[in-house]
Amino acid sequence: MSTTIEIEDTITVGTLAEKLTLPVTSLITELMKNGVMATVNERIDFDTAQIIVGELDLDIELIKKEAEEAPMRQKHVASETATTRPPVIAVMGHVDHGKTSLLDAIRGASVVKGEAGGITQHISAYQVERKDRKITFLDTPGHEAFAALREHGAQLTDLVIIVVAADDGIKPQTIEAIRFARKAGVKMIVAINKIDKEGADENRIKQQLSEQNMLIEEWGGDTITVNVSAKTGKGIDDLLDMILLVADVEDLRADEDVPGTGLIIEAHMEQGRGPVAVALVEAGRLSVGDFVVAGATYARIRNLESTDGKPIKSAGPSTPVIMTGFKNLPEFADEFIVAKDEKAARSLAQAKQTDRKSDAGKLDINSGELIRMINRTNKLTELNIIVKADVQGSLTSVNDSLKALDTEEVAVRVVGSGVGAINDNDVHLAHTSGAIVYGFGVSIPPGIKHLASRDRVPVRIYKVIYELIDDAKEELTKLLVPEIVETSIGRLVVRGIFKTTKTEVICGGEVTKGKLIVPSLARVMRDGEELAEVEITNLKRGPQDAKEIIEGEMCGLSFKSSTRVDIQEGDHIEVFSRASVARTL
Numbered sequence: 001m002s003t004t005i006e007i008e009d010t011i012t013v014g015t016l017a018e019k020l021t022l023p024v025t026s027l028i029t030e031l032m033k034n035g036v037m038a039t040v041n042e043r044i045d046f047d048t049a050q051i052i053v054g055e056l057d058l059d060i061e062l063i064k065k066e067a068e069e070a071p072m073r074q075k076h077v078a079s080e081t082a083t084t085r086p087p088v089i090a091v092m093g094h095v096d097h098g099k100t101s102l103l104d105a106i107r108g109a110s111v112v113k114g115e116a117g118g119i120t121q122h123i124s125a126y127q128v129e130r131k132d133r134k135i136t137f138l139d140t141p142g143h144e145a146f147a148a149l150r151e152h153g154a155q156l157t158d159l160v161i162i163v164v165a166a167d168d169g170i171k172p173q174t175i176e177a178i179r180f181a182r183k184a185g186v187k188m189i190v191a192i193n194k195i196d197k198e199g200a201d202e203n204r205i206k207q208q209l210s211e212q213n214m215l216i217e218e219w220g221g222d223t224i225t226v227n228v229s230a231k232t233g234k235g236i237d238d239l240l241d242m243i244l245l246v247a248d249v250e251d252l253r254a255d256e257d258v259p260g261t262g263l264i265i266e267a268h269m270e271q272g273r274g275p276v277a278v279a280l281v282e283a284g285r286l287s288v289g290d291f292v293v294a295g296a297t298y299a300r301i302r303n304l305e306s307t308d309g310k311p312i313k314s315a316g317p318s319t320p321v322i323m324t325g326f327k328n329l330p331e332f333a334d335e336f337i338v339a340k341d342e343k344a345a346r347s348l349a350q351a352k353q354t355d356r357k358s359d360a361g362k363l364d365i366n367s368g369e370l371i372r373m374i375n376r377t378n379k380l381t382e383l384n385i386i387v388k389a390d391v392q393g394s395l396t397s398v399n400d401s402l403k404a405l406d407t408e409e410v411a412v413r414v415v416g417s418g419v420g421a422i423n424d425n426d427v428h429l430a431h432t433s434g435a436i437v438y439g440f441g442v443s444i445p446p447g448i449k450h451l452a453s454r455d456r457v458p459v460r461i462y463k464v465i466y467e468l469i470d471d472a473k474e475e476l477t478k479l480l481v482p483e484i485v486e487t488s489i490g491r492l493v494v495r496g497i498f499k500t501t502k503t504e505v506i507c508g509g510e511v512t513k514g515k516l517i518v519p520s521l522a523r524v525m526r527d528g529e530e531l532a533e534v535e536i537t538n539l540k541r542g543p544q545d546a547k548e549i550i551e552g553e554m555c556g557l558s559f560k561s562s563t564r565v566d567i568q569e570g571d572h573i574e575v576f577s578r579a580s581v582a583r584t585l
């Protein structure tokens with residue numbers, strides 16, 4: 001009976017050796033045999049530990065210790081003296097169901113025309129007013145490559161608007177958005193858009209919603225639906241009123257007399273301004289001159305603006321703002337907090353930076369990577385890539401989407417990435433590593449373009465995310481080993497042997513299946529076993545040369561072989577073709 005050992009989801013090599021009652025050197029040696037260079041303090045995941053125990057042939061069964069699900073980032077818990085705050089709304093749904101167009105109609109702006117391909121490429125944040133009350137909107141990107149951004153959008157918000165086109169129905173991205181909203185534990189309102197289009201069928205949408213366990217109110221459930229048209233503006237006021245009604249029921253409040261806190265939802269470099277961050281204040285107040293810590297960097301706020309570019313002195317809860325003054329570019333989804341002074345801000349930022357460096361130094365070994373190392377026959381081919389993006393959020397999503405293309409045979413290796421225009425360092429790195437430089441929403445200066453051309457470095461600029469991902473996918477496809485496909489053509493049974501040499505045989509027989517053609521490949525078979533692979537070089541029908549002999553005919557043939565073939569009467573010659581077929585991911 002095997003011994004059972006319970007371990008965490010991840011475990012250090014030293015701790016695992018202790019639990020297995022093995023010398024730690026034995027465990028490290030086994031890891032090294034499988035291509036993993038690990039030290040006693042480095043961590044491996046549960047599946048990797050199982051693989052190693054199996055390789056050691058130990059009579060031990062590993063069981064994963066049940067751990068509590070890691071809590072999501074905690075929202076501010078309001079005190080009894082907290083005041084009412086505006087609701088924060090995320091708008092989600094399928095890529096072309098009209099989310100941004102709907103928001104254009106709400107705020108009377110035109111964002112979608114400025115977005116490549118009519119698809120939101122970043123998180124936009126802004127406020128509108130309805131009945132003297134403010135509502136904050138987050139327009140989360142619609143393409144599947146921005147799943148990470150959409151998930152953060154749900155976790156930031158109080159209410160999610162799921163936009164579904166009345167003429168198209170629920171799509172996989174719609175289901176994904178519903179899942180994100182449920183995971184974040186927020187209320188949902190379904191906006192059935194494009195009700196003015198031919199083929200619109202709101203009842204079909206309601207039926208599809210019920211299939212996702214979202215029963216609408218009129219059918220006895222609690223899912224709110226509102227019919228809208230971004231094109232005509234119909235139903236927009238009803239949607240805003242419903243948002244305010246839900247906000248009243250939720251009784252959304254936040255404290256203003258606490259240090260300002262919130263989340264970085266966008267960050268980019270701007271000429272003349274340096275690092276620029278878009279943030280959402282969750283509690284407290286943020287004011288010009290405040291010292292703010294965001295992740296591993298900090299700022300003394302130099303300028304504070306509303307998201308429509310107007311200067312402001314301060315901002316309270318549920319307010320999206322643009323701020324400058326950071327020492328370095330904060331990262332997407334960094335939490336920020338107002339510090340009492342510069343010394344405290346610097347200290348907090350340095351502590352976070354130390355933590356990140358420590359995390360970066362840890363070995364990141366998972367079972368998928370280990371299996372690839374163990375399975376030496378499947379050699380991994382990597383595509384080296386450098387990614388430059390306009391903002392931190394996009395960079396994160398592009399890198400995550402590229403990693404999702406990895407298979408057991410080919411994988412993307414991001415050798416460099418960053419925010420901002422493509423520069424000479426990117427080109428030099430690409431030249432030495434054989435990488436492709438992908439730019440998303442960024443420019444390439446003429447001098448850098450000339451340098452790339454001189455060094456024959458491929459630089460590809462995209463404004464639409466899925467076009468960049470498709471290009472990388474095509475490049476990965478080129479690295480796949482082609483599939484060899486064989487097709488049976490015909491078979492001949494040998495009735496006589498006329499001449500044999502070391503490399504050539506002349507014989508005769510009857511075609512019993514298909515046909516014989518010249519030139520072609522063939523196998524000499526005896527009792528179901530292959531004697532040799534040969535090349536047919538000549539066919540004869542009687543005294544005449546022939547290009548093709550069909551089933552039922554007698555013929556003579558010549559074939560060449562790299563070695564002597566001991567052919568006998570009764571042997572079979574199976575003719576086939578072999579082709580190399582390109583594979584796809």
